[in-house]
Amino acid sequence: MGGPSGGCIPEDLLNIPVTYEDVVKTGAIMGSGGMVVMDEDTCMVSTSKFFLEFTADESCGKCTPCRVGTQVMLDMLTDITEGRGKDGDIETLEDLSRDIISTSLCGLGQTAPNPVLSTIRYFRHEYEAHIKDHWCQAGICSDLASFHIFEELCKGCGACLRACPQQAIVGEKKKPHRIMQELCIQCRSCYDACKFASIKIEPAIPKDKPEPVTVDEGGSE
Ligand code: SF4
Ligand code: SF4
Ligand code: SF4
Incomplete structure (x- = not known):
């Protein structure tokens, strides 16, 4: 005010x-x-x-x-x-x-x-x-947030993938997508683009402990 x-x-x-x-x-x-x-x-x-x-x-x-x-x-x-x-x-x-x-x-x-x-x-x-907790719950402070797609909520629409400036999101059409944390710059574009509230903001992942890559990297388009 x-x-x-x-x-x-x-x-x-x-x-x-x-x-x-x-x-x-x-x-x-x-x-x-x-x-x-x-x-x-x-x-x-x-x-x-x-x-x-x-x-x-x-x-x-x-x-x-x-x-x-x-x-x-x-x-x-x-x-x-x-x-x-x-x-x-x-x-x-x-x-x-x-x-x-x-x-x-x-x-x-x-x-x-x-x-x-x-x-x-x-x-x-x-x-x-x-x-x-090194956590910005709004995901605005890029050093203090990490973005994650919840498989069970993801519709595979591809909006997040198209919005990502880093090509950090992978997934086939109509199947759960995934964020490759090692490429993510925490810009929040995917979070804003997702209409299904499938992307969650969590505490930052320590830089020396990257999340393991476990899913194949096929594109949705
Ligand atoms: S330094 Fe700040 S408080 Fe002091 S006179 Fe200038 S604007 Fe006012
Ligand atoms: S925008 Fe949301 S629902 Fe669509 S693929 Fe991305 S996470 Fe899934
Ligand atoms: S936060 Fe930005 S860089 Fe990270 S996956 Fe989402 S759109 Fe891509």
């Missing part, structure tokens, strides 16, 4: 009255008055990083908490979304946010941490999954 420094609220607060007082109670602000609705295919960690990239870039640099603090937070969020998150990062982000809010000179620094604080407040489990 309210632009890049507004804050993110969950589905169960969707019906709050849009008044200054009610919105502030959620941890977000009215800001510019803009609202963006995102679904479960959105990663809230990378969303808060996206907003912070904007505010860190907009910082005029006059005061240290805003100039340096937002950059430190941005580096931490980058690490978390790329699989280098550590225990304690969430608490450090919260501490840094509070310090930046209370010591920055103007409204930009005083609100820049809002997306981070509000996503930690409402979507903490996503931060924990990124850090502890």
